[in-house]
């Protein structure tokens with residue numbers, strides 16, 4: 001649903017992409033297991049190099065508070081501050097090498113990103129919000145969950161329903177929640193002929 005957080009785009013794009021954003025205020029509403037299954041199924045159907053599906057997910061929900069606390073403790077303190085209000089946390093892990101030949105998978109992290117992109121789009125369609133985080137404690141995740149060699153913890157994802165920005169403490173989290181979303185112009189992203197030569201003029 002369009003909101004003040006919806007992207008202001010130069011041309012029309014799919015509403016589920018336009019309306020996705022990364023909030024830090026979450027409502028107390030729980031995410032059902034059925035909905036979580038849908039999000040993870042969407043992630044599972046992402047493309048991946050040689051169909052390796054190098055992503056793995058460690059999931060913790062508020063339905064199991066002890067498990068949730070274990071996952072929350074794997075985030076850096078600044079993320080714990082707001083992510084503790086989300087009803088679901090997912091810690092993401094990637095497999096370093098291809099299963100079929102043991103060679104390093106240069107695209108593993110790229111493919112995790114695709115899976116999370118799918119998850120985010122499905123979530124938006126379901127009225128659910130998603131906030132990805134690089135701010136994690138990888139070694140703590142490895143120890144807490146027994147992540148084996150050959151895999152590495154990558155990110156975390158807070159999942160839930162949009163909350164009220166006024167629930168956030170005054171400071172940068174609230175300011176960011178109330179600010180318009182921005183992107184640099186496409187001419188600084190898409191090039192042609194040589195580096196920095198814009199493909200699109202506008």
Ligand SMILES: Cc1cc2nc3c(=O)[nH]c(=O)nc-3n(C[C@H](O)[C@H](O)[C@H](O)COP(=O)(O)O)c2cc1C
Pocket residue numbers: 020021022023079131132133134135136155181
């Ligand atoms: C891989 C990744 C890591 C991120 N790490 C953090 C983080 O540690 N803490 C945080 O508050 N937001 C984090 N974010 C959220 C970004 O700040 C956010 O996606 C960006 O500002 C664009 O805003 P939007 O998602 O609302 O369009 C991360 C996002 C991604 C995709």
